[in-house]
Amino acid sequence: MAMDPSVAARQSEEAAEAFFRAAPPLRDRDRLAASLADFLARHSAGGGGVVCVTSGGTTVPLEQRCVRYIDNFSSGQRGAASTEYFLKAGYAVIFIHRRGSKQPYCRFLPEDSFLDLFELGEDSEIQVPQSHSSVVKAAISNYRKAIDECLLLKLPFTTIFEYLQLLQMVATSMNCLGHRGMFYLAAAVSDFYVPWESMAKHKIESAGGPLNMQLNQVPKMLFILRKNWAPAAFCVSFKLETDPNILLQKAEMALKKYGMNVVVANELANYKDVVVMVTSNGGRTTVSRTSKAEDLEVQLTDLLVKMHSEHIAQPNS
């Protein structure tokens, strides 16, 4: 028998509260809150859109003094690329990202050594090989513009505790924007975690044979975001699966269960080439990239910007 929705809702809220109560406090919270308030004050007066992009995977520490942790696969490519296209479309972007994940305008970098991009000229001036010169220069120029014009606010996280506290802070602050706010939740968020108080204090000993672990479920914060933190915002979440047979079904379930406006369904094997947008009006839109030279995120953000405009124009549709 299905649970009474109001009971399920209260249980979700209680689980979320318990999670936040037990989480280690966010470092630098005051400084982050101040920079966020400043950023939103600049953009709340105008009529433009503000999008919160989350990107990269969260970690789950297994020890309080963390040596070992569980991590979720995500390069941050999608979030970084989408941030660039949202900026191009005139949005202000709050980029909540995993430390060390891909960054806007830096995606073209060689994986392990940015030094491979540079040479010294005869007079010791820094040069970029001709083949990369225009890309690197455009990146420097676009990045400078976004930072100097206060259109990009970068907030880093590593653990699931940091991520969810940042998301809560940003979402409750963005609530004042009403329908002009968008959430583009591309981060790969852990489903399981070890509660802080039940965590080993020191590094787990390796001499004692096999290791047994029990992990708890992370409360479903999308539901709380939609219901309490920023109810009027336009919400886009992502569903990643490795098994295509269950993907769309799980995306539709997430759409209903958490009240998203759009769920973007993607498969690990081809997430750069094709996604399906499942929307709250029952629609399914397949977005594929037309050539390897173009990012899928060009079309994806374009469609979302249009849907968000409609959401702003017809708040009750």
Add this chain to the structure above:
Amino acid sequence: MAMDPSVAARQSEEAAEAFFRAAPPLRDRDRLAASLADFLARHSAGGGGVVCVTSGGTTVPLEQRCVRYIDNFSSGQRGAASTEYFLKAGYAVIFIHRRGSKQPYCRFLPEDSFLDLFELGEDSEIQVPQSHSSVVKAAISNYRKAIDECLLLKLPFTTIFEYLQLLQMVATSMNCLGHRGMFYLAAAVSDFYVPWESMAKHKIESAGGPLNMQLNQVPKMLFILRKNWAPAAFCVSFKLETDPNILLQKAEMALKKYGMNVVVANELANYKDVVVMVTSNGGRTTVSRTSKAEDLEVQLTDLLVKMHSEHIAQPNS
């Protein structure tokens, strides 16, 4: 009752063989082996030292199509810094590193955006702010020199399976160098793993309540490295603990158990400031950095280079 050493040795070897048999094959093995053979051929003729530096943490996949994995904390700072100082001391370096970890000559980079280092001048030329200019130029120049003179070979890994297969390949190849080879094993290697064949094929479902996992111990490959892969080399391993009360004792145990020449003991809380070198002649040498401006690795590599010279000069001591 302690186990008969020869029985323990055979068990270790069998565990190692079983690990390699079941591991997913290393991608690009032939290309990597060829570049390694080429690198060693250049350096086997001369009389100089060759060091294999391992750096960064290994991951343990929890699913075959990997979305989730267990990771070990390690920025790769120690390995990257030490590589620079070994190169400066005239060594050829094989740098086995975690993808995305700190790289030699790039350690000074801002964490999330290398673009913060650059500006465009009036004629669109790339500029570095005066404050960073000399550091960036020295980095580009040193890196170019190491690559162009074939003194640095970079081999990347992500998983424990890749790491141990690379280490085996490098160690057995370096065996031809005899006492001129050094291993500087700074990577943070997982103690536990999920055997490939018992791993979930798809992403683990999150709807089924708490998650229970059982992880097996990773075979102690240091023992095999010393005994079979490269018995004449000079071997330095690292022991990281969060609890200072057990650190030195565990370092001494590792020294004896695996036949290392040196174990460098470090504590998570202050590993950048102080380490203790535990040596096979019973010595303990504390290495502390004298100022925040100097890397601890300057002294550490300097001491090791001297000890390695003695090892080369007096192979039976």
